[in-house]
Amino acid sequence: MDLFLxxxxxxxxxxxxxxxxxxxxxxxxxERRQSAKMQDRVxxxxxxxxxxxxxxxxxxxxxxxxxxxxxxxxxxxxxxxLDAFRAAEPATPAWVGGLAxxxxxxxxxxxxIFDILIPENxxxxxxxxxxxxxxxxxxxxxxxxVPPNADRLMHSAAPFIAVVPALITMAVVPFxxxxxxxxxxxxxxxxxxxxxxxxxxxxxVSSLNVGxxxxxxxxxxxxxxxxxxxxxxxxxxxxxxxxxxxxxxxSYEVTLGLSIVxxxxxxxxxxxxxxxxxxxxxxxxxxxxxLAFLLYFTASTAESKRIPFDIPEGESEIVAGYxxxxxxxxxxxxxxxxxxEVILSSVLIITLFLGGYNLPFLDRGGFSFGFGxxxxxxxxxxxxxxxxxxxxxxxxxxxxxxFLQFTIRWSLPRFRYDQLMKLCWQFLLPLSLLNxxxxxxxxxxxxx
Amino acid sequence: xxxxxxxxxxxxxxxxxxxxxIVAGVGLSMRKFFKNTFSKRENGDIATVSYPEEKRIYPExxxxxxxxxxxxxxxxxxxxxxxxxxxxxxxxxxIEPAEYDxxxxxxxxxxxxxxxxxxxxxxxxxxxxxxxxPCDAIRMDTGLHMVPSTDRDHFLYDKETxxxxxxxxxxxxxxxxRHEPGDPSHPGLTRAHGH
Numbered sequence: 001m002d003l004f005l006x007x008x009x010x011x012x013x014x015x016x017x018x019x020x021x022x023x024x025x026x027x028x029x030x031e032r033r034q035s036a037k038m039q040d041r042v043x044x045x046x047x048x049x050x051x052x053x054x055x056x057x058x059x060x061x062x063x064x065x066x067x068x069x070x071x072x073x074x075x076x077x078x079x080x081x082l083d084a085f086r087a088a089e090p091a092t093p094a095w096v097g098g099l100a101x102x103x104x105x106x107x108x109x110x111x112x113i114f115d116i117l118i119p120e121n122x123x124x125x126x127x128x129x130x131x132x133x134x135x136x137x138x139x140x141x142x143x144x145x146v147p148p149n150a151d152r153l154m155h156s157a158a159p160f161i162a163v164v165p166a167l168i169t170m171a172v173v174p175f176x177x178x179x180x181x182x183x184x185x186x187x188x189x190x191x192x193x194x195x196x197x198x199x200x201x202x203x204x205v206s207s208l209n210v211g212x213x214x215x216x217x218x219x220x221x222x223x224x225x226x227x228x229x230x231x232x233x234x235x236x237x238x239x240x241x242x243x244x245x246x247x248x249x250x251s252y253e254v255t256l257g258l259s260i261v262x263x264x265x266x267x268x269x270x271x272x273x274x275x276x277x278x279x280x281x282x283x284x285x286x287x288x289x290x291l292a293f294l295l296y297f298t299a300s301t302a303e304s305k306r307i308p309f310d311i312p313e314g315e316s317e318i319v320a321g322y323x324x325x326x327x328x329x330x331x332x333x334x335x336x337x338x339x340x341e342v343i344l345s346s347v348l349i350i351t352l353f354l355g356g357y358n359l360p361f362l363d364r365g366g367f368s369f370g371f372g373x374x375x376x377x378x379x380x381x382x383x384x385x386x387x388x389x390x391x392x393x394x395x396x397x398x399x400x401x402x403f404l405q406f407t408i409r410w411s412l413p414r415f416r417y418d419q420l421m422k423l424c425w426q427f428l429l430p431l432s433l434l435n436x437x438x439x440x441x442x443x444x445x446x447x448x
Numbered sequence: 449x450x451x452x453x454x455x456x457x458x459x460x461x462x463x464x465x466x467x468x469x470i471v472a473g474v475g476l477s478m479r480k481f482f483k484n485t486f487s488k489r490e491n492g493d494i495a496t497v498s499y500p501e502e503k504r505i506y507p508e509x510x511x512x513x514x515x516x517x518x519x520x521x522x523x524x525x526x527x528x529x530x531x532x533x534x535x536x537x538x539x540x541x542x543i544e545p546a547e548y549d550x551x552x553x554x555x556x557x558x559x560x561x562x563x564x565x566x567x568x569x570x571x572x573x574x575x576x577x578x579x580x581x582p583c584d585a586i587r588m589d590t591g592l593h594m595v596p597s598t599d600r601d602h603f604l605y606d607k608e609t610x611x612x613x614x615x616x617x618x619x620x621x622x623x624x625x626r627h628e629p630g631d632p633s634h635p636g637l638t639r640a641h642g643h
Contacts (some may be wrong), residue, residue: 037484038477042496294467404474411473 008181008201016205019395024339025132027402033128035410047134048193050121059118066111075103111315142328147234150325154232159326159333162225165218166340173347174273176203176357176390177364186382190365202273203391211270215348216257219303222341223249226305226312229334230322241321244417245305245312251424252302252309258432259295262439263352276356280363285353291435293353295428300345302424304338306405308412311420347403354397357390499528511573511588515567515613516604517622520605524611525585525626528561532577532586540570564607568594584624591616 036043051059080097110117118124146155178200180188208214223246230242264270266288267278279285286293302309313321323334350356361369366381381389415423484494497504508511516524528545544561550556577586590613594603614620627634 034481037494040479040480040484040493040495042498043496045498407474407477408470411477412470 004048004159004201011206012158012201012203012205014078015175015203016173017167020167020170020343021336023343023402024336025129025136027339027342027406028135028335029127029129029131030402030406032131035406038407038410044131045125045128047128047130048123048125049130051124053122056122059120060120062118063111063114066107066114068106069109070104070109073100073107075104077101077104124330136332139328139332144329145325145327147325149234151232154228155325156330158229158232159227159330159337160225161228162222163333163337165222165225166337166344169215169344170347171205172206172208172211172272173351174202174276174356175394176387178202180383181385185382187366187380188364188383188386190363190368194202203387206272207239207271207273209271211272211274212260213270216253219344220253222337223253225337225384226322227346229326230312233322233325235325237319238322238324241312241324245322248309248311248424249303250303251421252299252428255295255424255428255432256299256303258429259292259299260352261432262289262292262435265436265439265443272351272356276351276358279355280358284355289353289435289439291431292439293349295432295435296352297349298428300348301405302420303406304341304345306338306342307409308415309420310414311417342402342405343398345404346398349401350394354401357394359389359393362389362393364385382426474501506591508589510591511575511578512616513568513592513594513613514571514577514586514588514610515590515615515620516564516607516610517585517587517615518620519626520621520627524564524607525563525583525622526550526561526564527560527583527585528564528579529582531580531582535576535580536571537574537576538570538572540567541565542567557629561607564610566605566610567603568605569600569603583626584622586610587615587622589615 033043077097077100080092080100081094084092084094084097108386115404117126124130146152179202180200226249227242227246230238233239263275263285266285267275269275269278275285282288305312311321313323323331326334361367364386365378366386367379368375369377480493516526519525519575528543530545531544533539533541533543542563542565543561544563547559547561554560575588578588592613597603611620
């Protein structure tokens with residue numbers, strides 16, 4: 001364990017955990033406020049942070065200050081950038097000008113929406129994001145309740161068993177190509193090996209050689225948490241929810257695994273980073289495996305117990321299903337685990353089918369527009385810029401897919417339990433087997 | 449004999465696959481989202497009234513908290529006839545009538561309520577007291593709700609409280625005229641004739 005690994009690994013772990021945990025309040029905001037817009041209602045509007053009354057007279061000053069800084073910085077930045085383009089040796093580099101323009105435009109945006117950001121009565125609502133904070137504080141301070149006849153140890157352990165698999169499965173997902181910190185401001189060409197002396201690290205917490213099988217193994221552990229939670233609360237509704245959760249998750253786990261086997265055959269590897277590289281070199285996975293995409297999307301929605309598959313949670317049917325008897329932080333952990341599983345399924349869909357961190361014409365050396373070996377136009381970029389664009393692409397795809405999953409949640413009614421099981425065993429499973437057969441035949445024919 | 453019930457027809461392949469239904473559902477959600485966020489009319493289709501910043505407009509005959517109306521000189525119109533307390537089905541009005549002083553113009557002709565207490569917590573807001581009153585002295589046109597409290601005694605509204613509450617239009621007097629004996633516009637109004 002040398003210094004490079006000792007520093008880079010915690011940073012990557014922090015990035016991954018941070019990505020999940022910072023997304024949870026935003027997903028909570030989406031669930032409560034954004035869903036309201038789609039359902040013809042307003043959502044919660046009462047949480048806010050009041051400005052101290054002594055600071056209220058400063059409000060117009062702040063607004064004018066935002067306008068002044070915005071206009072000034074934008075104009076100054078524009079001058080610097082123009083100067084850098086015209087003169088050979090500019091006084092200040094162009095990136096300073098660019099940064100000034102970005103800061104100025106952000107301030108102009110703040111000035112434009114100032115009345116919405118800080119209203120006249122001084123109550124800052126931040127479009128409803130304060131509610132996530134309020135929810136967290138409330139859940140932390142709630143009483144930690146264990147039902148009298150329930151098994152104390154199991155009741156307390158079940159949320160952890162449900163949350164931890166969702167968090168640690170992100171360890172093998174690549175966020176970007178291999179990053180060489182020593183070459184951060186140079187242009188690394190797209191093809192060709194980098195000097196072996198230069199240390200590089202894939203933006204991936206660990207590169208296991210079982211790759212995606214690690215994800216299936218750990219995700220199977222999440223089932224135990226839900227079933228345990230349902231069983232050890234002294235409550236018939238919880239038991240019903242737990243049983244439904246266990247059977248649903250186990251059956252859809254089978255479909256989940258089988259629907260990806262076609263991808264293994266096409267990509268020829270189990271390692272996620274190699275799958276993404278295949279997609280960079282050829283086409284995105286969704287074009288070669290459209291049926292597998294649909295099957296995997298459906299199965300992962302069922303695996304994370306999202307509507308239309310939220311029979312274990314029930315809501316209006318069995319009170320709250322397997323987490324009826326959980327209050328406070330334990331309930332928050334179940335919710336966090338559910339959102340983490342949504343993020344996990346979105347991330348896996350991106351990695352397997354939507355090209356991972358790739359943009360269509362982006363490779364390690366920058367943008368190069370062309371087909372095959374001919375290149376019409378190339379924009380070489382520095383190494384840090386390429387990595388940053390790749391990470392940003394990943395996050396944008398993640399947000400888009402989360403939006404899709406959430407919108408499906410708010411649009412569809414719930415499946416009945418027998419419809420759900422029938423869907424899995426009589427439709428999705430045969431379709432995934434069919435997918436495997438057809439993919440195998442096609443791969444063999446193409447290899448000839 | 450049973451009634452013949454039409455079984456629903458078998459689903460087409462498209463309906464069974466459910467994917468077209470999902471697309472239609474998601475499309476509806478997106479249309480609603482854009483309409484509710486970016487439409488010209490505030491909040492699009494949303495019908496929520498953000499109480500207490502916005503309030504629903506109550507009808508004119510809405511029965512709110514009671515008020516006692518005033519005469520021109522500020523005294524209550526109530527003559528302590530006990531019609532309202534008799535008519536009240538919840539028996540929530542307590543009136544103690546008293547005689548005017550001998551020197552007063554209204555001595556022997558009217559009484560006044562020494563104690564007038566309404567227990568708003570027992571009141572069922574039926575409006576019978578308003579209908580029973582012959583003098584238009586008690587009204588429920590304030591449009592107000594009771595102020596919540598944790599103490600039952602706070603809901604005993606006495607005469608000063610009831611007289612201090614204005615109507616929904618802000619006045620304390622009623623639109624019905626009242627002419628006292630000795631009113632120059634009605635010269636025939638004397639003690640002997642009543643009003």
